[in-house]
Amino acid sequence: MKSIPVLTAMAALAAGLALVPQDAAAQQTIKLDGSSTVFPISEAVAEEFQIARRGKVRVTVGISGTGGGFKKLCRGEIDIADASRPISKSEMEACARAGIQYIELPVAYDALTVAVNPKNTWVDTLTVAELKKMWEPAAQGAIRTWKQVNPQWPAQPLALFGPGADSGTFDYFTEAIVGKAKSSRGDFTASEDDNVLVQGVESDVNALAYFGYAYYAPNAAKMKAVKIVNSKGQAIAPSPRGVLDGSYEPLSRPIFIYVNKASAQRAEVKAFVEFYLSQGAPLVEEVKYVPLAKGAYEKALANFRAGKAGTAFGGRNEVGLTVEELLAREANF
Amino acid sequence: MGNIERRKLMDRVFVIVGLFALIAALAVLFALFADLVVQGAPRLDAGFLTSFASRKPAEAGILAAWVGTALIMLVTACVAMPLGVAAAIYLEEYAPKNGFTAIIEVNVTNLAGVPSIIYGLLALGLFVYRFNFGQSILAAGSTLALLILPIVIVATREAVRAVPRPIREAAYALGATRWEVTAHHVLPYSMGGVLTGMIIGLSRAIGETAPIITIGALSFIAFLPASPFTSEFPFLSFAWLKDPFTAMPIQMFNWVSRPDPDFRVNAAAAGAILLGMTLLMNGLAIWLRFRFRKRIYW
Numbered sequence: 001m002k003s004i005p006v007l008t009a010m011a012a013l014a015a016g017l018a019l020v021p022q023d024a025a026a027q028q029t030i031k032l033d034g035s036s037t038v039f040p041i042s043e044a045v046a047e048e049f050q051i052a053r054r055g056k057v058r059v060t061v062g063i064s065g066t067g068g069g070f071k072k073l074c075r076g077e078i079d080i081a082d083a084s085r086p087i088s089k090s091e092m093e094a095c096a097r098a099g100i101q102y103i104e105l106p107v108a109y110d111a112l113t114v115a116v117n118p119k120n121t122w123v124d125t126l127t128v129a130e131l132k133k134m135w136e137p138a139a140q141g142a143i144r145t146w147k148q149v150n151p152q153w154p155a156q157p158l159a160l161f162g163p164g165a166d167s168g169t170f171d172y173f174t175e176a177i178v179g180k181a182k183s184s185r186g187d188f189t190a191s192e193d194d195n196v197l198v199q200g201v202e203s204d205v206n207a208l209a210y211f212g213y214a215y216y217a218p219n220a221a222k223m224k225a226v227k228i229v230n231s232k233g234q235a236i237a238p239s240p241r242g243v244l245d246g247s248y249e250p251l252s253r254p255i256f257i258y259v260n261k262a263s264a265q266r267a268e269v270k271a272f273v274e275f276y277l278s279q280g281a282p283l284v285e286e287v288k289y290v291p292l293a294k295g296a297y298e299k300a301l302a303n304f305r306a307g308k309a310g311t312a313f314g315g316r317n318e319v320g321l322t323v324e325e326l327l328a329r330e331a332n333f
Numbered sequence: 334m335g336n337i338e339r340r341k342l343m344d345r346v347f348v349i350v351g352l353f354a355l356i357a358a359l360a361v362l363f364a365l366f367a368d369l370v371v372q373g374a375p376r377l378d379a380g381f382l383t384s385f386a387s388r389k390p391a392e393a394g395i396l397a398a399w400v401g402t403a404l405i406m407l408v409t410a411c412v413a414m415p416l417g418v419a420a421a422i423y424l425e426e427y428a429p430k431n432g433f434t435a436i437i438e439v440n441v442t443n444l445a446g447v448p449s450i451i452y453g454l455l456a457l458g459l460f461v462y463r464f465n466f467g468q469s470i471l472a473a474g475s476t477l478a479l480l481i482l483p484i485v486i487v488a489t490r491e492a493v494r495a496v497p498r499p500i501r502e503a504a505y506a507l508g509a510t511r512w513e514v515t516a517h518h519v520l521p522y523s524m525g526g527v528l529t530g531m532i533i534g535l536s537r538a539i540g541e542t543a544p545i546i547t548i549g550a551l552s553f554i555a556f557l558p559a560s561p562f563t564s565e566f567p568f569l570s571f572a573w574l575k576d577p578f579t580a581m582p583i584q585m586f587n588w589v590s591r592p593d594p595d596f597r598v599n600a601a602a603a604g605a606i607l608l609g610m611t612l613l614m615n616g617l618a619i620w621l622r623f624r625f626r627k628r629i630y631w
Contacts, residue, residue: 029577033551036590043553044388050555060577061553063587193590214592287388288592 034069373602408474417485488530
C-alpha cells in the first residue's frame with residue numbers, strides 16, 4: 001500500500017524535471033572540447049585556473065577528438081577547441097557558414113616518437129625514406145620483414161603499431177613521412193588508445209610504433225626511441241631540446257587551441273586564455289609536452305589580444321613550420 | 334540394480350558440475366575485484382572520494398565522477414520507474430490480448446537487446462538537441478532510463494503475473510474497480526519483483542559508457558552540480574539537472590588511456606569503487622525484496 005505514494009512522488013519529481021529553467025547553469029562556464037592529445041595540457045591549465053579563481057569560474061574539458069572539437073566549435077557549442085592539427089578546409093567552411101570566427105593559438109609542441117623494443121639491436125637511427133618504405137600504402141602486404149627495408153637488417157617479421165585513422169597523430173605522421181595526410185598502409189595494428197601501442201613495443205622484439213612524446217617519456221626505460229635523420233643529415237633523438245632548436249624534424253608538430261572569437265569577448269574566457277598563454281609553459285612541461293619559446297607565447301598573446309581571427313594554414317597541414325613563422329603569418333578564413 | 338546405481342551416479346555428477354560452474358563464475362568475479370582492489374589499494378582512501386580529477390595522479394580523485402553517477406542514477410530511476418511500471422501494468426492488466434499487443438510485447442523484449450550506443454545516438458538527437466536538454470545530467474539520466482526501460486517492463490510484468498488470480502477475483506467480487514485491484518493489491522504484492530527489476534536495470538546502467546559519451550559526458554570537471562537543496566523557498570532546486578557531468582566509467586576510461594602509468598592505479602581504484610557501488614545496489618535490492626515479502630499475507 002505504501003508503494004503508491006512513493007510512485008506518485010517519483011512521478012511528481014519526473015514532472016518537475018520539465019519545469020527546469022533552460023539555462024540556469026550557463027553563466028560563468030568555459031567549455032573546452034577536442035583532441036585527446038591536447039587534453040592533458042588543457043586539463044592542467046583548467047585545474048590551475050579554477051584554483052586561482054577560487055572556483056568562481058567553471059571550466060569543463062571534454063575529449064571528442066580534434067575533428068569532433070572543430071564540429072562543436074563551428075556549431076557554437078563550445079568556447080575553445082583543443083586541436084592536434086590545424087583546422088581543415090571543410091571545417092573552415094563549416095565555421096564560415098555558421099558565422100563563427102576563431103582565433104588560432106599554438107600552445108605547445110609535441111615530438112612524434114618512433115620507438116622499438118629495447119632488445120632490437122639493429123635499429124638506432126631511421127631516415128624518412130626508410131620510414132616511408134615501411135608505412136606508405138605501397139608497402140601493404142609487400143614489406144613484411146626488416147630486411148626488406150634495409151638489407152643489413154635481419155629477415156625478421158616487421159610488426160607495426162600506429163594510432164587509428166581518426167587521430168591527429170596519424171594525420172601528421174602520414175603527412176610528414178609519406179607526404180600526404182591519411183595516406184598509409186592499412187595492415188598494421190591500429191589503436192585509438194596509445195597505451196596499446198606502448199604495450200605492443202614493450203612485448204615484441206620486432207615491433208615498431210609511433211605515438212606522442214608524452215607516451216614515450218614515462219615508459220622510456222621499457223623501449224628505445226629511434227633517432228630520426230633530419231633534412232640536414234643529422235640523426236636526432238626526440239627530446240624537448242631537439243624540438244625547440246628545430247633539429248628534431250620533420251616529426252615535431254605544434255598543437256593548438258582555437259578560441260571562438262565571440263566567446264573571447266567574455267571576461268572569464270579572455271582571462272582563461274591569457275592564463276593559458278602566460279602561465280601554461282610549466283604545466284605543458286609537467287604533462288610531458290614541449291613548451292613554445294617564451295617569445296612565441298608573447299606573440300600568441302598579442303595575436304589573441306588583437307583579436308586576430310582565422311588560421312595561418314589555409315586548410316592544409318604543413319610540415320616543418322616553426323611557431324614563430326606561423327604566428328607572423330596573415331590569417332585566412 | 335545397475336540402473337539405480339547409474340541414476341545415483343548421475344545425480345552426484347551433476348552436483349559436482351553445478352558446483353564447478355558456480356565456482357568458475359564466482360572466481361572470475363572475485364579475481365577481477367581482488368585485482369582491482371590490490372592494484373588500486375594505494376589510492377583507496379577518503380581523499381580519493383573527496384577530490385576532483387587532476388593532472389597529478391596521486392592527487393586525483395573521483396568526486397565529480399561519483400556524484401555525477403549517483404545523480405544520473407537518481408534521474409534514471411525517477412524516469413524509468415513510473416514509465417516502466419505503468420507500461421507493464423497496462424500490458425498485463427488492461428490491454429486486450431490481440432495481435433497488436435502481441436507485437437508490442439515482442440518488441441519490448443527485443444528492445445532489451447539493442448546495443449546501448451543506438452540509445453546514445455537516439456538520445457543525442459532527441460534529448461540533447463530536439464528537447465534542448467543540452468549535454469546535461471538530465472539528458473544522461475533520460476538516456477539510461479530508455480536503455481533500462483525494457484528490463485523494468487519485463488521484470489514488472491513477471492512480478493505482476495506472479496500475483497495469484499484468486500486475489501484479483503476476490504477483490505472484484507467485493508466490488509473493487511480495476512484500478513483499485515491494481516493499486517491496492519496487485520502492485521503492492523508485486524513490489525518486491527518490481528524493485529528487483531529496477532535495481533537490475535540500474536546495475537546495468539551504472540556501468541554504461543558508450544551512450545553517455547555519445548551525448549557528451551566530459552572528461553574533466555572540477556566542480557559539483559548545483560545543490561538540490563537551497564536556503565530559500567521552495568528549498569528544492571532542479572538546476573543541477575541542466576549541469577554538465579562526468580561519470581565513473583568515463584573517468585576510468587580517461588585514466589586508462591593516459592600516458593602516465595600511475596593513472597592506471599587510479600583507474601583500478603575507481604573500478605573497485607564502481608563494482609562496490611553495484612554490489613551495494615544489489616544488496617539493497619535483496620533487502621527491499623525481503624521487506625516487501627514480509628508484508629504479504631497469502
